[in-house]
Amino acid sequence: MRNRIIPFVLAICIMQVSGLAQSGFSKTGMTAATFLTIDVGPRAAAMGGAYVAIADDPTAMYWNPAGLDRINSNSVIFSHTNWLAETNMNYLGVAIPLGQYGTFGVSVTALGVPEMKVRTVSQPEGTGEFFDANDLAIGLSYSRSIIERFQVGINIKYIQQQIFNMSASTAAVDFGILFTTGLNNMVLGFSMSNFGGNMQLSGDDARVEVDLAPDEFGNNDRILAILETQQFQLPLIMRFGVAMDVFKSENNLVKLAVDAVVPNDNSQYLNFGGEYVFMNLIALRAGYKTLFLENSEEGLTLGFGIDVELSESIQLIVDYAYADFGILNNIQQLGVGFSF
Numbered sequence: 001m002r003n004r005i006i007p008f009v010l011a012i013c014i015m016q017v018s019g020l021a022q023s024g025f026s027k028t029g030m031t032a033a034t035f036l037t038i039d040v041g042p043r044a045a046a047m048g049g050a051y052v053a054i055a056d057d058p059t060a061m062y063w064n065p066a067g068l069d070r071i072n073s074n075s076v077i078f079s080h081t082n083w084l085a086e087t088n089m090n091y092l093g094v095a096i097p098l099g100q101y102g103t104f105g106v107s108v109t110a111l112g113v114p115e116m117k118v119r120t121v122s123q124p125e126g127t128g129e130f131f132d133a134n135d136l137a138i139g140l141s142y143s144r145s146i147i148e149r150f151q152v153g154i155n156i157k158y159i160q161q162q163i164f165n166m167s168a169s170t171a172a173v174d175f176g177i178l179f180t181t182g183l184n185n186m187v188l189g190f191s192m193s194n195f196g197g198n199m200q201l202s203g204d205d206a207r208v209e210v211d212l213a214p215d216e217f218g219n220n221d222r223i224l225a226i227l228e229t230q231q232f233q234l235p236l237i238m239r240f241g242v243a244m245d246v247f248k249s250e251n252n253l254v255k256l257a258v259d260a261v262v263p264n265d266n267s268q269y270l271n272f273g274g275e276y277v278f279m280n281l282i283a284l285r286a287g288y289k290t291l292f293l294e295n296s297e298e299g300l301t302l303g304f305g306i307d308v309e310l311s312e313s314i315q316l317i318v319d320y321a322y323a324d325f326g327i328l329n330n331i332q333q334l335g336v337g338f339s340f
Contacts, residue, residue, distance in 0.1 A: 031265040032168065032199035032232035033159050035111040035135040040091045041079050042321035042333040046303025047273025048287020050257040052241035053178065053189030057317075057337065058093030061107040061141045064176035064191040064239070065153030068103040068143035071095045077317075079335035084328055087113050102144030107155075111135040118164075131164040139174075149180040159199070159234070166203035172196025172234055186244035193239070198231040236264040253277040269293035273301070281307055289323070297326030315339040 041059030044051035051059075055067030058077040074096055081089040089111040097103045113133040117126035136159070143153030155174035160167060176191035206229060211221035243257035259271040273287030283305040290296040303321035310316050317337040324330055 030232070031235040033135065033137075033161055033194070033234055034265075035089065035109070036137060036159070036194050037235050037237065037263070038081065038083065038089055038111070039323075039333075040109065041077065042303055042319035042335040043275075043283075043285065043305055045081075045321035045323055045331075045333050046285035046287065046301050046305075046319070047257060047275060048289045048301045049261075049271040050241060050243070050259040050273035050287055052176070052191050052239040052259050053187040053243035054241075054255070054257055055176075055178075055189070058095045058105060058107070059091070060095075060143075060153070060176075061093055061105050061139055061155050061174075062091070062109070062193075064178065064189050065105075065141045065155040065174055066143050066151040066176040066178040066189070066191070068095055068105050068141055068153055069097075069145050069151045070178070071097055071103055073097065073339045075337065075339045077335060077337035079319075079333055081331065081333040083111065083331060084325070085113075087111060102142055105139075105141035105143075105155075107137075107139040107141065107157075109135075109137040109139075133163040134161075136160045136162075141174075151178045152176070159196070161199065161201075163201075164203075165205045166201045166229075168199040168201045170197040170199050170234070184244045184246065184248075186242065189239070189241045189243070191237075191239045193237045194234040195236060196234050198233055200231045201229045202226075233264065238262040251279045267293055269296070283307070285321075297328050298323065299326065300324045313340055 039045040039049050040062040044059060044063060051063045055063040056070040058075050060067030077093045079091045083089050091109050093105065093107045095103055095105045115130045115132045118129040118131055119126055137157050139155045139157035141153060141155040143151055145151050153176045157172055159172055160169040172194050173196060174191065174193045179188045206227040208225055208227060209222040210225045212223055213219045239259050239261050241257060241259035243255060245253060246256050247254040255275045257273045261271060262268045270291040271287065271289050272291065275283055275285045277283045285303045287301040289298040289301060301321065301323045303319065305317065305319040308316045319335040321333040322330060
């Protein structure tokens with residue numbers, strides 16, 4: 001069975017990459033809910049987003065739901081990201097292993113935009129009103145091992161976007177698989193994220209008054225109508241990754257990973273990452289994002305992690321990530337997790 005699955009996954013990835021490469025154009029900016037493309041978890045972010053074959057903590061619900069079944073104890077993680085333009089994104093993930101019955105997980109992702117003045121052409125300094133914008137995704141995940149070294153996982157999520165008096169919502173599914181080989185703990189991973197319905201804004205701001213016959217006298221010039229907004233697809237992402245231990249001793253571990261990423265709203269690219277762990281206590285990480293992607297401002301990523309045993313049954317994990325964003329300065333992410 002496993003000898004058939006891996007070639008099948010490889011074939012899917014190759015067809016997707018080839019199809020986008022032959023399309024001859026990029027669909028940048030043509031999808032909704034782009035907050036779903038922001039890296040979740042400082043460990044993954046510090047490794048340049050090369051995480052689909054590594055995912056083994058509650059952030060697996062974002063990167064590869066199959067990774068949930070690699071979690072051995074109840075785990076919780078919270079991460080905060082200082083995103084672009086003074087926006088902030090928070091992620092909360094909870095994973096609960098149930099032994100032979102697999103692993104369940106719940107995740108919440110929220111991005112917020114600071115409150116701003118409502119400005120118009122006639123009142124450029126503000127109307128006295130204020131507005132904000134918020135994005136939200138709530139997911140329910142399940143993962144299970146099919147055979148000893150092969151895991152599958154699924155994440156079902158509700159997605160909502162809101163700006164001023166308008167909002168849009170839909171549902172989507174993430175799917176992932178992991179296969180561990182016998183060569184230096186090499187892991188092959190594949191995931192497909194954000195497969196779901198389109199998003200279409202609706203709300204009070206779409207209500208307008210129109211005059212259906214402006215050239216006729218005595219007609220009703222204030223007929224209520226609702227504007228129809230355009231529908232946008234979700235940012236569908238396919239990832240295929242490889243990760244392996246390139247050096248391992250009693251107190252030292254060096255792991256390298258590479259992900260091939262195929263989005264529906266941009267050209268394909270590669271992410272690279274590495275991690276050095278000393279005595280299962282301190283980790284140093286580095287990576288490089290969006291290699292071979294034209295006009296990308298992303299690049300070098302750095303970070304570290306500390307794993308502290310608070311008691312025989314409780315572990316505290318603190319992670320930090322820094323990502324260079326070129327002319328947009330940088331992104332910083334902090335995460336705190338517990339295993340118990």
